[in-house]
Amino acid sequence: MARRNIFQPPPPPPAPAEADAVEARPRFPNTGTMSGVKSTLRDLSSNAVKELDPSLIDDGGPKDRLVISDTDVADLAESIRLHGQQVPIMVRPLPDSPGRYRIVYGRRRLQALKIIGMPAKALVRTLTDEQAILAQGQENSLRLDPSFVEKAFFVSELADSGYDATIILDALAIDKPMLSRMTKVTRTIPEAVIRFVGPAHGIGRRRWEELADLARNHEIDLEALIEKLSRPELSSDERFSLLHDAANKLVAPTSATTSPPALPITDASGTPIGEMKLSTRAVTLRFARASSGDFADWMRDNAKKEIQRLYEAWKSAK
Numbered sequence: 001m002a003r004r005n006i007f008q009p010p011p012p013p014p015a016p017a018e019a020d021a022v023e024a025r026p027r028f029p030n031t032g033t034m035s036g037v038k039s040t041l042r043d044l045s046s047n048a049v050k051e052l053d054p055s056l057i058d059d060g061g062p063k064d065r066l067v068i069s070d071t072d073v074a075d076l077a078e079s080i081r082l083h084g085q086q087v088p089i090m091v092r093p094l095p096d097s098p099g100r101y102r103i104v105y106g107r108r109r110l111q112a113l114k115i116i117g118m119p120a121k122a123l124v125r126t127l128t129d130e131q132a133i134l135a136q137g138q139e140n141s142l143r144l145d146p147s148f149v150e151k152a153f154f155v156s157e158l159a160d161s162g163y164d165a166t167i168i169l170d171a172l173a174i175d176k177p178m179l180s181r182m183t184k185v186t187r188t189i190p191e192a193v194i195r196f197v198g199p200a201h202g203i204g205r206r207r208w209e210e211l212a213d214l215a216r217n218h219e220i221d222l223e224a225l226i227e228k229l230s231r232p233e234l235s236s237d238e239r240f241s242l243l244h245d246a247a248n249k250l251v252a253p254t255s256a257t258t259s260p261p262a263l264p265i266t267d268a269s270g271t272p273i274g275e276m277k278l279s280t281r282a283v284t285l286r287f288a289r290a291s292s293g294d295f296a297d298w299m300r301d302n303a304k305k306e307i308q309r310l311y312e313a314w315k316s317a318k
Contacts, residue, residue: 051119062157077112088121137171147201152182188212198236
């Protein structure tokens with residue numbers, strides 16, 4: 001084995017071109033584990049929260065809440081002032097207005113931040129209209145637990161804005177039958193009536209559909225009806241019940257006018273034979289076997305002929 005001469009000088013440094021080639025070689029290869037790390041770092045960068053001036057954020061687009069009360073916003077503003085903004089909002093840049101943004105979700109937080117003059121912590125995303133609606137619908141379904149009528153109203157706004165049914169189904173995580181039911185409610189019940197009632201978290205789909213059917217089948221002017229029912233002190237659920245009851249009273253006849261008492265039928269001596277009862281849907285003849293004896297059997301055998309005779313007599317008398 002050759003021995004190294006410790007007195008021999010070290011080899012000269014590489015030529016400039018060779019040195020540049022060594023320096024240009026990436027420190028970490030872009031394959032395998034390191035590629036995954038780079039991808040993760042890029043994702044983290046895209047998810048970084050930025051601070052934006054709330055005045056630069058427009059509060060446009062379809063609304064997913066029927067009511068954002070001043071009291072709720074004021075309470076939230078005070079909480080943010082004391083504890084800071086815990087959950088970021090999401091915005092997207094406005095392509096026609098550099099430096100400005102449009103809210104995707106977090107409208108209530110944005111209003112609160114504008115009140116106290118704090119910068120908004122925001123996730124900034126470049127999204128299409130469809131992607132923004134999907135993000136808004138999915139975030140609100142997870143955080144807000146919107147009521148049936150709030151979802152239905154959101155569906156109506158999206159449809160009126162020209163969004164495809166597929167986007168609406170995905171945004172609210174509903175199926176086509178539910179979309180049809182929601183559309184029926186919002187197409188039948190005017191917006192003013194829905195806003196009068198409010199979110200009504202305790203009122204489900206069936207009762208809203210009942211109200212829509214009442215209004216459509218009996219041509220009830222619900223807008224005129226709510227003008228007589230203004231009860232600001234009632235809760236949203238109570239306002240719905242008040243309206244529903246008022247609509248029912250307009251179409252439900254009283255028993256006194258539609259169901260007269262049964263007419264007793266007696267023989268010449270006054271002995272009870274049976275009774276005739278008239279309702280809105282039918283005429284009922286009833287014979288008690290204990291008192292009418294064989295007559296009930298005779299009626300069973302001859303009812304058709306006798307009723308035809310009475311019917312012809314009625315036609316002749318007209």
